[in-house]
């Protein structure tokens with residue numbers, strides 16, 4: 001797996017991850033990705049493709065009874081081998097999760113100040129007095145200027161965008177090395193989404209944090225990450241540099257996702273992908289995308305393609321080289 005240049009060992013390294021739920025359903029199959037210090041990876045794909053599961057696996061927060069195979073290591077340490085104390089420290093100090101919906105993640109009866117000081121006291125061991133002082137600074141970092149007043153407020157007194165900034169401030173206050181952001185702006189309205197994402201991106205870069213950003217939105221992911229991993233039915237079908245992805249997509253699924261979103265500044269109409277997305281346990285023996293793919297042949301329905309290098313991309317498609325040469329993949333289908 002590639003990491004950024006000069007990076008000897010990735011900060012987060014997931015290799016051959018498979019997750020089976022207690023009822024035997026496979027939800028992740030042979031997922032590998034790594035993120036170096038300061039790097040950002042976007043995990044993109046439709047609902048049920050396993051994006052959130054892969055983050056939960058990193059934190060060992062999978063549903064009860066789930067079985068995992070493969071390796072997850074953080075800074076060279078196996079997450080599976082951590083004892084309870086190490087796991088607690090890993091979750092509190094090294095990784096921060098930014099929730100999808102700040103309303104459900106925030107405790108409604110506690111003030112913003114209680115919440116932020118608690119994070120600082122727990123993660124960094126500072127006194128409560130010092131934590132309260134620092135909390136105002138952390139709020140200012142995420143663009144909340146009247147921090148003193150905000151610290152006294154409860155979650156219901158804040159707008160969704162403001163509350164998500166508080167959540168980001170709390171995540172950053174613990175000085176983690178890795179951010180796991182699972183649809184961090186989906187619950188917000190469109191303009192607020194952009195503001196919140198811009199703040200998260202700026203803070204991440206400034207603090208040189210690694211990030212895995214889960215989203216349905218390819219354009220958003222491409223704008224704020226270095227690389228994109230496209231997931232389908234519990235597996236990764238394409239890895240690509242974020243830059244220029246709309247021109248360089250090589251897997252028919254990635255191309256389909258790109259065609260299905262409205263593009264500003266072009267007259268091309270969005271073309272929705274036919275059929276519905278599959279979960280890993282529903283996929284047949286061949287390529288996971290075969291039943292929705294306009295280019296599928298017999299081989300695609302029987303033999304699962306492996307990720308292979310095609311230029312700067314890794315693509316799991318039997319026909320990748322041929323389709324790239326034909327140049328037809330990104331044309332709108334009639």
Ligand SMILES: Nc1ncnc2c1ncn2[C@@H]1O[C@H](COP(=O)(O)OP(=O)(O)OP(=O)(O)O)[C@@H](O)[C@H]1O
Nearest residue numbers: 021027046047048049050051052053054063279280
């Ligand atoms: N707590 C759970 N118990 C049982 N099955 C689950 C649970 N959470 C998710 N699943 C199943 O695991 C598979 C992968 O789900 P996951 O939540 O990782 O998808 P996702 O890519 O994050 O989708 P979304 O975009 O909707 O959040 C799906 O088939 C889903 O139904």
Ligand SMILES: [Mg+2]
Nearest residue numbers: 051052053182
């Ligand atoms: Mg999810």
